[in-house]
Amino acid sequence: MKMFGKSKRLYETSKRHLASGVSSNLRSEMKPVPIFINKAQGSRMVDEDSVEFIDYIMAYGPQMLGHSHPAIVDAIKSQIEIGQTYGAQHKGEIELAKKITEYVPCAEKVSFSSTGTEAVQLALRLSRAYTGKQKIIRFDGHYHGWADTIAISFTEGEELSNYKNPKSSPSTAGQNVNALTDVIVLPWNDVEMLEATINEFGGEIAAIITEPIMCNSGCISPKQGYLERMRELASNKDILLIFDEVITGFRLGLGGAQEKLNVTPDLVTLGKAVAGGLPLSAVGGKKEIMDLVSDNTVYHMGTQNGNPLSVSAALASIKFLSRKNGHVYKNIETLTNKLTNNLEKLAEEYKIPLLINKQGTIFHTMFTSYKEVDTFYKFQQRDIPRFNKFTELLMAEGVAVRPSGLWYLSVAHTQKDIGETLDKIEKCFNKMKKEQ
Numbered sequence: 248m249k250m251f252g253k254s255k256r257l258y259e260t261s262k263r264h265l266a267s268g269v270s271s272n273l274r275s276e277m278k279p280v281p282i283f284i285n286k287a288q289g290s291r292m293v294d295e296d297s298v299e300f301i302d303y304i305m306a307y308g309p310q311m312l313g314h315s316h317p318a319i320v321d322a323i324k325s326q327i328e329i330g331q332t333y334g335a336q337h338k339g340e341i342e343l344a345k346k347i348t349e350y351v352p353c354a355e356k357v358s359f360s361s362t363g364t365e366a367v368q369l370a371l372r373l374s375r376a377y378t379g380k381q382k383i384i385r386f387d388g389h390y391h392g393w394a395d396t397i398a399i400s401f402t403e404g405e406e407l408s409n410y411k412n413p414k415s416s417p418s419t420a421g422q423n424v425n426a427l428t429d430v431i432v433l434p435w436n437d438v439e440m441l442e443a444t445i446n447e448f449g450g451e452i453a454a455i456i457t458e459p460i461m462c463n464s465g466c467i468s469p470k471q472g473y474l475e476r477m478r479e480l481a482s483n484k485d486i487l488l489i490f491d492e493v494i495t496g497f498r499l500g501l502g503g504a505q506e507k508l509n510v511t512p513d514l515v516t517l518g519k520a521v522a523g524g525l526p527l528s529a530v531g532g533k534k535e536i537m538d539l540v541s542d543n544t545v546y547h548m549g550t551q552n553g554n555p556l557s558v559s560a561a562l563a564s565i566k567f568l569s570r571k572n573g574h575v576y577k578n579i580e581t582l583t584n585k586l587t588n589n590l591e592k593l594a595e596e597y598k599i600p601l602l603i604n605k606q607g608t609i610f611h612t613m614f615t616s617y618k619e620v621d622t623f624y625k626f627q628q629r630d631i632p633r634f635n636k637f638t639e640l641l642m643a644e645g646v647a648v649r650p651s652g653l654w655y656l657s658v659a660h661t662q663k664d665i666g667e668t669l670d671k672i673e674k675c676f677n678k679m680k681k682e683q
């Protein structure tokens with residue numbers, strides 16, 4: 248059977264009916280074609296051509312427990328028997344909010360939405376309302392969703408950004424050109440530029456929003472002391488610090504990156520991995536800030552907020568992930584290390600200049616001659632066409648990896664998956680060598 252044949256045909260049909268043929272622009276990055284999935288279970292997906300893939304895309308992060316984990320399936324089945332959405336409160340929301348406040352250091356109170364994009368909008372609104380100021384600092388290469396107010400400077404595959412003066416114009420046609428007037432874009436991991444900007448504009452800045460680990464662009468860790476200094480600078484100037492933990496929340500551990508890095512923001516946004524693959528996001532933060540929602544000073548609405556199916560999945564997911572004192576995370580990290588260590592060895596053997604940045608169960612692979620990639624600027628200089636080719640070869644071997652190079656593991660991945668993956672990677676490296 249020809250690989251990708253049905254997906255190619257379905258994509259053509261899809262393009263006739265669905266704008267762009269995919270439901271999120273990023274999905275069209277998949278080579279040679281956005282695959283159409285027929286079913287998925289555990290660490291594996293099967294496409295419409297009946298080809299099985301070991302999955303390292305994991306739905307772009309949410310599938311912390313893998314596909315259709317029994318704990319999630321049972322929770323949803325029980326809930327759906329008694330209603331899928333009420334437009335009214337239910338006890339599960341209280342239970343979930345309590346759990347989040349228990350685990351996530353900065354979260355004293357919580358507010359639910361469905362997507363990360365929405366959570367970020369609420370966090371920005373709360374910051375402006377709380378501080379009475381307008382400007383927001385964000386960083387080049389971070390992604391905070393696609394809304395007009397923040398969609399900027401996520402230049403995946405675009406021209407090299409200007410390090411000292413990152414792009415701050417709208418990132419898409421149709422974006423309100425005025426929406427970004429109060430957004431200052433800075434290079435990340437550069438404490439001097441942050442200090443200089445805060446010295447100049449501190450009195451006007453409502454919030455600094457950052458991914459605590461730059462997962463979207465290279466899985467880059469903050470430099471020693473960088474987030475601590477950011478925290479200090481923010482506090483000194485009455486600026487709120489927002490950690491966008493839509494990727495890292497519940498993925499690095501139930502306390503997220505803030506617990507791991509021991510830096511506590513004022514607000515956090517959570518999404519992706521919180522609800523085991525169902526749509527649910529949250530903003531958590533200090534009581535006095537979140538209380539602006541409680542007294543209706545800040546509007547926060549959404550028909551599906553606190554959706555019972557998503558909440559039931561989130562509770563089941565937390566129950567599973569909190570077993571044996573976080574041992575579940577340790578197991579996935581051990582597997583991740585096995586994969587990355589052996590991948591590095593293979594690359595060395597085949598003289599392929601591979602660099603891996605890793606954080607727990609997430610890692611970013613890139614072909615680059617840099618020995619260290621600690622800025623977005625360096626990340627952008629990786630060999631994108633060669634990596635695209637590599638992921639295309641991997642897809643043909645039945646290993647699904649994002650062309651951007653960001654890999655996610657889950658509870659469902661096994662030693663067997665890792666062994667098979669490494670064999671397939673070696674085959675791809677061999678092909679790449681022959682084609683050189």
Ligand SMILES: Cc1ncc(COP(=O)(O)O)c(C=O)c1O
Pocket residue numbers: 307361362363364365367390391392393458463491492493494518519
């Ligand atoms: C750090 C971060 N924030 C926000 C978002 C937006 O989340 P969503 O796609 O659920 O709107 C994403 C999505 O990838 C993200 O990675």
